[in-house]
Amino acid sequence: MMEKSIEIGDLNVYIDKNHILKNVNLTIPNRKITCIIGPSGCGKSTLLKSFNRLLENTENVKITGRVLVDGENIYAPHSEITHIRRKMGLLSQRPCPLPMSIFDNITFGCRIHGIRNRKKLKTIVEHYLREVGLWDEVKERLNTPASRMSVGQQQRLCLARGLAVEPDFILADEATSALDPISSGIIENLFVKLRSEYGIIMVTHTLRQARRIADYVVFMYMGEVIEAADAAEFFDNPKHELTKKYLTGAFS
């Protein structure tokens, strides 16, 4: 089977006439952790949002170019948004559990996609809570509100909720920056475990985090992709002057 990937071609994004993403050409590999790094405001989140058409919620946005997910241009006129989003699990900076029980949080997406059988839903809940290492912590209180969990647990719950709809990719926007070091480490370790099954794309502003877990690195500066390479190559043998400066901490 052909490996799924995200291919970005001549992607330009304008917001209020500001040129935010400048002619981005890039292939994001599947079954690897890709870290998008670069200084604040360089367009990391905008690039991530372009992968599941989240930018369309922004006012005065204009997007040109292609994003091919699994060979399909998600910006083609007849492309359907639910179908695209199903391929992408999204993890935001702050955990955002739905205002319902732990159980219902996990099954929310499945129910939208038509799974109603209670026994099947129970199996799904246990499977994905185990996948994120939460089962033993919460199995006795599946029907209590998710909001009562700790922030770190909530973030793992949100990850489990995303996984439950069986996406191909996980998009994580600084998904550990609001967490304490222990919870943050748990999420990092989960990403490392999950990369055998999913393409994980994470925006991070900590270079150290990228050094710890990235397989592939995309370095952006002022809306442009300056350099994209396998992590070992990127960190040990950067090609571009700007990359070298960024890695030595000349700017951050």
Ligand SMILES: Nc1ncnc2c1ncn2[C@@H]1O[C@H](COP(=O)(O)OP(=O)(O)OP(=O)(O)O)[C@@H](O)[C@H]1O
């Ligand atoms: N909704 C919006 N309206 C206007 N400008 C926006 C909007 N979203 C992003 N921008 C602008 O686009 C540029 C890129 O923003 P983006 O959030 O993608 O950068 P980033 O690299 O993720 O930054 P950070 O690391 O600070 O989160 C910034 O100049 C920002 O001000």
